[in-house]
Amino acid sequence: MKLCMIGTGYVGLVSGVCFADLGNDVICVDKNIDKINNLSNGKIPIYEPGLSELVIKNFKNKKLKFSTNLKKSVKESDIIFICVGTPTKKDGSSADLSQIFNVSKEISSSINKFKIIVTKSTVPVTTGDQIEKIFLKKNNRKNFAIISNPEFLREGEAIRDFIYPDRIVVGSNDKRSSRILKNLYSPLISKGASYLHTSRRAAELIKYASNSFLATKITFINEMANLCEKIGVNIEDISIGMGLDKRIGSRFLRAGPAYGGSCFPKDTKAITSTADKFKTNLSVVKSVIKSNENRSTLLLNRVYEILNKKIKNKTITFLGVTFKANTDDMRDSSSLKMIPALSKKGAKIKYFDPTGYKKEFSKIKNVFNSLSIKDSLQGSDLVIIHTEWNDFKSINFKSLYKGKKFIIYDMRNIYSPKKIKEQGFRYYSIG
Ligand SMILES: NC(=O)c1ccc[n+]([C@@H]2O[C@H](COP(=O)([O-])OP(=O)(O)OC[C@H]3O[C@@H](n4cnc5c(N)ncnc54)[C@H](O)[C@@H]3O)[C@@H](O)[C@H]2O)c1
Incomplete structure (x- = not known):
């Protein structure tokens, strides 16, 4: 299939190169000219084990291309993945969706035949509805479908996570596009990945709920470590003792510094803000944020x-x-x-x-x-x-x-x- 990744960061580059390695023709687009020039010269902008070799291999065999020309790349592709950033707003309140809406406007004015637009970026529930409205201003409903396909890869293990994911979640209200997406992912499904089809809103929420839960697990064990320090108990014993219970599991149960990274801090804030908007108090997640900040x-x-x-x-x-x-x-x-x-x-x-x-x-x-x-x-x-x-x-x-x-x-x-x-x-x- 002909794919276009808009945003060539951790998610866009890793998923783009992995899709290319699976035999698709992929164009990775970014507005950062230096990044695209460097990638075209084999210079990888991020440190991620195994990424460099895979990029060079697929660039050489012409399955992977890099471009700054969004409109042309969109026109040449069947499926467009939105992989731009969704950082926290400057005031710290909720997700800043300006990059998402900016690229949506650009893509929407480049539709020359039926296109599937897939949001891979982590976006608050109902963002897909807003993207659809942007597209409807310039296009007939028959010419596009907006789908949510959140990405669960972890930095540091991104390639392995992409190729052997626990699950692939596709949220779509359009049957034809769901079939095409399932087909795109079939090489991963045949290797054992679970495939879950949901409504678009559910897919958007699954990503936030998952990250909030993992952040909660880390924060929980960090607080247990505080107690252990006071009572002379080794937290490692507690982690192992709890983790052996299959209902709990041992991953994300190691005490350490505050959780960080590009996802947990911003996603926990974003989901509480979404919940506030819908007049629901996510008090557990709010406590997690506070505990982690302290x-x-x-x-x-x-x-x-x-x-x-x-x-x-x-x-x-x-x-x-x-x-x-x-x-x-x-x-x-x-x-x-x-x-x-x-x-x-x-x-x-x-x-x-x-x-x-x-x-x-x-x-x-x-x-x-x-x-x-x-x-x-x-x-x-x-x-x-x-x-x-x-x-x-x-x-x-x-x-x-x-x-x-x-x-x-x-x-x-x-x-x-x-x-x-x-x-x-x-x-x-x-x-
Ligand atoms: N980093 C992770 O481990 C990870 C994992 C899962 C999901 N996500 C989600 O995926 C999304 C992307 O995260 P990331 O870490 O890859 O971000 P990133 O900041 O590494 O990359 C985003 C890229 O988008 C580009 N961009 C922004 N506006 C653009 C435009 N108008 N046209 C073309 N390119 C544009 C930027 O230049 C940048 O290179 C976020 O929503 C994030 O929450 C990230």
């Missing part, structure tokens, strides 16, 4: 305690600054709150992240990017393991310190407290 302050207070409230002139190392491993995505990472707060109190911050330098810290005083784990640890008073990259899972700290020993605060509970303490380090973990 978490970085709580962990910062723990850092202050560990350093006996003497932060000025201390050197603090961050191992990992992204919100999770295997991605370069800094959106809503808890390091964005913690590092500026520690810098403000007079600490010198050194950070090492496998995905390199982060422009987000360029204007923060006394924050330095280290080029290796070893370099980041030199002269450090406190080492914070912030992200669970494999690179940090078996560091021989003993061989890497010179002079004074640093304290270790393991925010991912990667190390065995006993073994690290035996090496003579003061070691703190979560829960």
